[in-house]
Amino acid sequence: MSDSGDLRVPHVALLPSAGMGHLTPFLRLAALLASHDVSVTFITPNPTVSLAESQSLSNFLMAFPQITRKQLHLLPLDESCANSEDPFYYHFELIRRSSHLLSPLLSSLSPPLSAMITDMSFTSTVLPITDSLGLPNYIFFTSSAKMLTLYVSFHTMLGPNHTIKDDLQVPGLGPIPKSWMPPPLLQESNNLLKTFFIENGKKMTESSGILVNTYESIESETLAALNEGKVLRKLPSVISIGPLAPCFFETSQQLQWLNDQATGSVLYVSFGSRTAMSREQIRELGDGLVRSGCRFLWAVKDKKVDIEDDEKLTEVLGEELLERVKKNGLAVKNWLNQEEILSHPAIGGFLSHCGWNSLSEALWNGVRILAWPQHGDQKVNADLVERIGLGTWDKSWGWGDRETVVKAEDIAQTVSEIMGNDLLKLQALHIRDEARRAVGDDGSSTKSLAALIDTWKKFQVLP
Numbered sequence: 473m474s475d476s477g478d479l480r481v482p483h484v485a486l487l488p489s490a491g492m493g494h495l496t497p498f499l500r501l502a503a504l505l506a507s508h509d510v511s512v513t514f515i516t517p518n519p520t521v522s523l524a525e526s527q528s529l530s531n532f533l534m535a536f537p538q539i540t541r542k543q544l545h546l547l548p549l550d551e552s553c554a555n556s557e558d559p560f561y562y563h564f565e566l567i568r569r570s571s572h573l574l575s576p577l578l579s580s581l582s583p584p585l586s587a588m589i590t591d592m593s594f595t596s597t598v599l600p601i602t603d604s605l606g607l608p609n610y611i612f613f614t615s616s617a618k619m620l621t622l623y624v625s626f627h628t629m630l631g632p633n634h635t636i637k638d639d640l641q642v643p644g645l646g647p648i649p650k651s652w653m654p655p656p657l658l659q660e661s662n663n664l665l666k667t668f669f670i671e672n673g674k675k676m677t678e679s680s681g682i683l684v685n686t687y688e689s690i691e692s693e694t695l696a697a698l699n700e701g702k703v704l705r706k707l708p709s710v711i712s713i714g715p716l717a718p719c720f721f722e723t724s725q726q727l728q729w730l731n732d733q734a735t736g737s738v739l740y741v742s743f744g745s746r747t748a749m750s751r752e753q754i755r756e757l758g759d760g761l762v763r764s765g766c767r768f769l770w771a772v773k774d775k776k777v778d779i780e781d782d783e784k785l786t787e788v789l790g791e792e793l794l795e796r797v798k799k800n801g802l803a804v805k806n807w808l809n810q811e812e813i814l815s816h817p818a819i820g821g822f823l824s825h826c827g828w829n830s831l832s833e834a835l836w837n838g839v840r841i842l843a844w845p846q847h848g849d850q851k852v853n854a855d856l857v858e859r860i861g862l863g864t865w866d867k868s869w870g871w872g873d874r875e876t877v878v879k880a881e882d883i884a885q886t887v888s889e890i891m892g893n894d895l896l897k898l899q900a901l902h903i904r905d906e907a908r909r910a911v912g913d914d915g916s917s918t919k920s921l922a923a924l925i926d927t928w929k930k931f932q933v934l935p
């Protein structure tokens with residue numbers, strides 16, 4: 473790399489991971505970079521797991537013709553060596569094992585790249601490749617800064633048999649209790665998620681920087697701890713660039729039902745793109761929503777992957793419950809444009825699993841959250857929801873595992889409490905204003921991104 477002196481248009485390649493939770497923030501980042509006159513190549517691992525991913529990608533690329541697409545054709549993998557029943561983690565592994573194909577792809581790009589931005593799940597496999605090309609590689613961490621503290625320190629916490637004994641306690645920060653850690657990390661046996669945490673977490677120190685879709689006013693202490701070396705020494709700069717604003721490219725499917733509801737009266741219920749509850753829990757939830765007496769819009773998900781989710785609502789809910797649901801709300805089983813829903817004036821609350829994108833979209837739109845974490849980073853995120861005053865979290869509901877079923881009466885009571893909580897409603901609006909300030913003209917995230925783009929402008933990789 474050399475200091476070129478002249479300020480040229482930087483060219484950056486982005487490599488997202490599998491699932492909408494990873495693809496969506498990458499698409500938003502690509503659009504943001506393009507709006508700052510950065511030339512963007514978007515690398516798409518092919519095939520995708522879900523229909524939602526392939527449809528979003530094609531809609532996005534149609535809306536942003538200035539962004540170049542390059543496909544990374546994934547090599548087949550013997551399922552037995554992936555050691556995971558989760559189709560998304562399995563796909564992470566597939567992409568990791570096809571990473572070497574990136575080398576010729578990246579070298580062939582013209583003009584030469586100024587930098588690469590890689591999803592956190594491929595840190596350990598892609599960094600050696602970009603290093604050998606002399607290409608700066610920034611890791612995009614698609615969850616919270618608090619979760620990043622666990623990601624980079626997990627490998628240092630492992631005891632005998634690779635087990636975890638204690639809560640994570642970073643000086644100056646609240647603890648991350650063991651019970652909030654993604655359950656696969658606590659297993660003695662190896663599994664894909666644990667391997668990703670260990671291998672990628674170790675390698676993060678060698679990246680050129682870590683981008684996080686967060687902002688100063690909600691995670692300032694955590695960001696400071698990360699950047700002051702309190703979490704891990706020798707960590708590169710952690711750069712907050714969020715909240716990444718939605719970019720409108722999806723075809724909109726206006727829901728007339730929502731247009732007919734009173735302002736702020738509807739609870740939106742959704743657990744993201746890859747969480748399916750047990751049938752028993754789905755029915756308790758439906759019963760609870762009806763009993764709460766609140767209006768609700770419910771995205772019902774019966775299977776993790778959308779292409780397999782083919783049973784009708786009558787089969788999933790049963791006819792009797794479906795009839796009761798129709799009196800107070802609307803249940804749908806298709807993909808909704810969540811961003812459009814959360815920005816609708818009728819929406820007054822969000823029952824959410826607290827995937828990081830859902831949380832970011834809720835705060836972007838000033839919608840209070842009732843948190844019900846299901847897996848992964850979601851308890852850590854739910855804690856943040858509670859701490860910043862965006863919503864509430866009933867910890868007794870546990871993880872959305874198949875052994876525990878939260879009863880309809882509990883759900884009904886908690887839902888009516890949050891929908892009646894005016895203080896949270898006001899606080900959510902205040903948080904929305906702060907979120908928008910962070911990415912406004914003089915905002916902290918805008919300045920960080922501008923500084924990063926300047927770095928890319930000043931440096932170029934020698935051909």
Ligand SMILES: O=c1ccn([C@@H]2O[C@H](COP(=O)(O)OP(=O)(O)O[C@H]3O[C@H](CO)[C@@H](O)[C@H](O)[C@H]3O)[C@@H](O)[C@H]2O)c(=O)[nH]1
Nearest residue numbers: 492493496614744745746807808809810827828829830848
């Ligand atoms: O019907 C739907 C369902 C989802 N979405 C969108 O899909 C994304 C889902 O992302 P997220 O809310 O983060 O949830 P997951 O799909 O569960 O994402 C995975 O990835 C996230 C980022 O790493 C993690 O925080 C989550 O825990 C993990 O499950 C969001 O942008 C939603 O707006 C829709 O537009 N319509």
